[in-house]
Amino acid sequence: AFIEERIFTGGGYHAPLEICEIGGGNGKLLYCLEKKGLLKKGVNYEVSKSRCDLAERFAGLLSCSKVETRNRNFLEEEAKENAYDCIIMVDIVMQLITPLYDHAWQDMTDWLRKALKTGGYLFAEIVDYTGIMENIRREGDLRRWEEFPPPDPFQYSLQKLSEDADGNLVIEKHFIGRDNHERDNFQNVICPDSPQKLERLLSENGFQVSVFKCQAQDELAGDNVYRILAKKL
DSSP: OOOIIIIITTTTTOOEEEEEEOOOOOOOHHHHHHHTOOOOOEEOOSOHHHHHHHHHHHHHTTTTTEEEEEOOOGGGSSOOTTEEEEEETTTHHHHHHHHGHHHHHHHHHHHHHHEEEEEEEEEEEEEOOHHHHHHHHOOOSEEEEOOOOTTTSSSHHHHHHHEEETTTTEEEEEEEEESOOOEEEEEEEEOOOOOOHHHHHHHTTEEEEEEOOOOOOOOTTTTOEEEEEEOOO
């Protein structure tokens, strides 16, 4: 609904859009846009092979044919100039890319500007973790246990929140199996920049930026979820 209201109708488009989603997972958002008649052509960049496989099966179930799923890192592929009316980066994808290496932010921004048409839109969803970072700096690393109800195969998780040398938020989760004490774990490194800082950075790189507060809740940061709409000038 946000894309339809703010980009398609609100952006003055009168024909289906060419859209790229970065980190689109199983493709559900692009397939939804196709079903609503808003999509001319879609490209979904997703690094997880299993999610790409699911996206292909999902497309068949929905009889969708306008989305191409690419199992690769978009930054390793040369951006096609003026290719898209809209580029989507929801679920904190932007904040996961920035910490990857020293120049990831600028490489990402340059790719987005090249790939977007003039007047096209970047749509990103981010979370403001600045309050959590303040707690970590004041109290040290934060830890919490969580118990999962049956039939979840894992009974408990221990979550650790810390700050790395570059000022990023590091989230580690360690899972304990319900019946067999199986262990699993994962780690995310997230850029905790505020929406105000991201608005400034995008503005400095040739975008006209609007920020919207979301009603969605983040597991850690509560209601500090934001949508960024950046128009390429």
